[in-house]
Amino acid sequence: xxxxxxxxxxxxxxxxxxxxxxxxxxxxxNMAKHAxxxxxxxxxxxxxxxxxxxxGRNFGxxxxxxxxxxxxxxxxxxxxxxxxxxxxxxxxxxxxxxxxIEFDATGMFEKGDMALxxxxxxxxxxxxxxxxxxxxxxxxxxxxxxxxxxxxxxxAKRLR
Amino acid sequence: xxxxxxxxSKASGKEAYPGDVVSAKIDLAMSHENAALVLRSFKEIxxxxxxxPEKIVLLFDHRVPANTxxxxxxxxxxxxxxxxxxxxxxxxxxxxxxxxxLPEKGHVLPGMLIxxxxxxxxxxxxxxxxxxxxxxxxxxxxxxxxxxxxxxxxTFRFNLGGKLEDPVTAKDVILHLIGKMGADGCDYRCTEFxxxxxxxxxxxxxxxxxxxxxxxxxxxxxxxxxxxxRDYLKxxxxxxxxxxxxxxxxxxEKVFDMDLTGLSPQVAYPHSVDNxxxxxxxAGIPVDQAVIGSCTNGRAEDLLAAERILHGSRIPDSVxxxxxxxxxxxxxxxxxxxxxxxxxxxxxxVTNPGCGPCLGAHQGLLAPGERCIAxxxxxxxxxxxxxxxxxxxxxxxxxxxxxxxxxxxxxxEVRA
Numbered sequence: 001x002x003x004x005x006x007x008x009x010x011x012x013x014x015x016x017x018x019x020x021x022x023x024x025x026x027x028x029x030n031m032a033k034h035a036x037x038x039x040x041x042x043x044x045x046x047x048x049x050x051x052x053x054x055x056g057r058n059f060g061x062x063x064x065x066x067x068x069x070x071x072x073x074x075x076x077x078x079x080x081x082x083x084x085x086x087x088x089x090x091x092x093x094x095x096x097x098x099x100x101i102e103f104d105a106t107g108m109f110e111k112g113d114m115a116l117x118x119x120x121x122x123x124x125x126x127x128x129x130x131x132x133x134x135x136x137x138x139x140x141x142x143x144x145x146x147x148x149x150x151x152x153x154x155x156a157k158r159l160r
Numbered sequence: 161x162x163x164x165x166x167x168x169s170k171a172s173g174k175e176a177y178p179g180d181v182v183s184a185k186i187d188l189a190m191s192h193e194n195a196a197l198v199l200r201s202f203k204e205i206x207x208x209x210x211x212x213p214e215k216i217v218l219l220f221d222h223r224v225p226a227n228t229x230x231x232x233x234x235x236x237x238x239x240x241x242x243x244x245x246x247x248x249x250x251x252x253x254x255x256x257x258x259x260x261x262l263p264e265k266g267h268v269l270p271g272m273l274i275x276x277x278x279x280x281x282x283x284x285x286x287x288x289x290x291x292x293x294x295x296x297x298x299x300x301x302x303x304x305x306x307x308x309x310x311x312x313x314x315t316f317r318f319n320l321g322g323k324l325e326d327p328v329t330a331k332d333v334i335l336h337l338i339g340k341m342g343a344d345g346c347d348y349r350c351t352e353f354x355x356x357x358x359x360x361x362x363x364x365x366x367x368x369x370x371x372x373x374x375x376x377x378x379x380x381x382x383x384x385x386x387x388x389x390r391d392y393l394k395x396x397x398x399x400x401x402x403x404x405x406x407x408x409x410x411x412x413e414k415v416f417d418m419d420l421t422g423l424s425p426q427v428a429y430p431h432s433v434d435n436x437x438x439x440x441x442x443a444g445i446p447v448d449q450a451v452i453g454s455c456t457n458g459r460a461e462d463l464l465a466a467e468r469i470l471h472g473s474r475i476p477d478s479v480x481x482x483x484x485x486x487x488x489x490x491x492x493x494x495x496x497x498x499x500x501x502x503x504x505x506x507x508x509x510v511t512n513p514g515c516g517p518c519l520g521a522h523q524g525l526l527a528p529g530e531r532c533i534a535x536x537x538x539x540x541x542x543x544x545x546x547x548x549x550x551x552x553x554x555x556x557x558x559x560x561x562x563x564x565x566x567x568x569x570x571x572x573e574v575r576a
Contacts, residue, residue: 024521026234061343086377087379
């Protein structure tokens with residue numbers, strides 16, 4: 001996957017990823033319009049399909065709301081690369097089919113750089129600067145869930 | 161073995177060690193409004209019926225009564241499902257906040273493995289259960305199969321020595337710990353709270369501790385059952401239970417010994433929960449709103465602590481004091497005991513039991529530039545309304561003292 005980088009700091013929490021005031025609406029397109037609104041009002045307007053978020057420690061801390069990874073996914077985000085993730089966000093992201101990579105890429109990207117990621121091989125490339133990083137790929141069964149678009153399609157396929 | 165190992169070994173039918181990934185049988189599964197989201201995934205998976213209707217508890221607390229048409233539609237979809245499935249434990253919007261109602265109604269017992277689609281599900285650890293928050297999609301899998309994959313966590317033990325000096329309470333202790341550890345300082349760990357301070361703490365205070373353990377990243381927080389636990393459960397459940405405790409020689413990753421004698425009331429500064437300082441460093445900051453409530457601090461002893469500060473005094477007109485009892489039981493107690501009337505006479509606005517303004521849905525949102533001190537659990541940017549507003553977290557006594565003074569105030573100085 002390949003996309004433009006949006007860069008954020010540590011402890012990006014679920015309340016700024018999707019504020020509580022919008023959680024009554026289960027329409028994912030409406031939700032995506034408010035993704036990251038309280039942290040970066042430009043994000044939802046300018047994000048393009050496949051864009052990649054690069055962040056610091058404890059990404060997704062706070063609420064268990066699955067709407068957080070859903071809002072990012074439906075806003076077009078291709079993957080989140082963070083130094084570390086909060087526990088529930090990490091599980092939710094995989095379950096809804098949003099690729100998450102635990103890797104400190106904050107030093108190798110500036111906002112707007114082009115990132116290229118190979119999930120299976122664990123390679124991340126900054127196409128703008130030419131720098132390359134390596135991360136531990138996810139276990140095969142999690143990669144499979146992601147490839148199928150999340151736990152629901154994965155489980156539905158197994159039930160059929 | 162640690163407490164976490166014991167519960168997860170029993171739930172998975174094999175000896176579990178930290179780092180192992182086990183498929184665990186769930187004893188209790190809780191969802192609130194987001195049951196609507198669970199329901200959607202449950203249907204999309206193609207599941208036919210829930211694994212055990214007796215083990216699912218549902219209720220509404222985040223937006224009660226419904227604050228928007230969309231919220232009403234969400235409630236409706238869950239009600240229809242409950243009726244169709246014949247789920248016996250559905251409290252609708254009658255009873256209050258999930259984390260208060262489940263213990264009150266006797267659903268939570270020591271040693272249980274509990275999951276809930278709410279991050280503060282860690283609260284039930286106060287009764288000695290292993291309890292953690294999960295997402296809506298994995299809850300759909302739990303509804304369908306009764307099982308969930310879980311990683312067996314390492315354990316951090318907090319041995320809390322000394323004695324708290326009134327009006328310093330559990331909230332001050334947990335804020336202090338979060339400040340020391342950081343917002344991700346206990347990531348993926350089971351945090352055990354033991355020692356004289358915890359022994360002397362009410363079940364209500366232990367709930368506050370376990371509730372906010374997740375704000376330092378904990379997967380679960382626990383205080384171990386004792387006579388207070390037994391007293392709390394008496395009359396709430398007729399089921400028998402055995403405490404599950406960590407062994408003396410259990411493999412605990414780290415023990416933190418702390419002496420809390422002399423601890424000051426603590427306040428978390430915006431916009432992160434670990435930005436904690438003693439109240440004396442922040443006294444004098446003006447506030448527009450004060451909130452007493454939430455799954456963290458909306459219980460009887462919390463309202464009582466606030467009333468003791470406010471008793472007979474009137475808050476200034478420049479402050480809005482919003483009191484949200486955590487449950488109908490708490491609400492009735494406050495009404496019958498006269499605490500409610502006293503709070504209203506002091507100028508409080510008392511709302512129906514529920515999550516209130518904590519998560520920024522309704523019942524007291526903040527305008528740009530406004531400042532609120534609250535007994536709630538998160539002070540993230542925009543949490544309670546405008547992203548340009550500020551939320552400070554503190555104990556009920558500190559919030560009441562601040563409401564009275566119109567600025568962040570030390571309850572030790574305000575008390576009569």
